[in-house]
Amino acid sequence: MMDVPRLLITGGIILIVIGVIWHFGGRFLPLGKLPGDFLFSRGNTTIYFPLMTSIIISIILSLALYLYSQR
Incomplete structure (x- = not known):
């Protein structure tokens, strides 16, 4: 506890x-404004999909957790 x-x-x-x-x-x-982050706007609807930002954050977290597990 x-x-x-x-x-x-x-x-x-x-x-x-x-x-x-x-x-x-x-x-x-500039996370969130990288090439590969998609922004679709039509009228008053906006869809934002940060694909490249998600990949970079995933790689950084995977490396950090790998290094932590090796310790």
């Missing part, structure tokens, strides 16, 4: 760090 609060705090800190990097790092890697 003692591990759950530690896990929640660690998860919160990780989310905050990711948010700060995303906010300030958007100047260098």
Whole structure:
């Protein structure tokens, strides 16, 4: 039972760090505006599908989890 609060705090800190990097790092890697992110607009309906952004985030998370599991 003692591990759950530690896990929640660690998860919160990780989310905050990711948010700060995303906010300030958007100047260098404009996630959400990459080639391969699709935006369809017709009338007052807009559909946004961030395919390339999803692929990049998936690769980064896969690498991070792989390196973490090797430790």
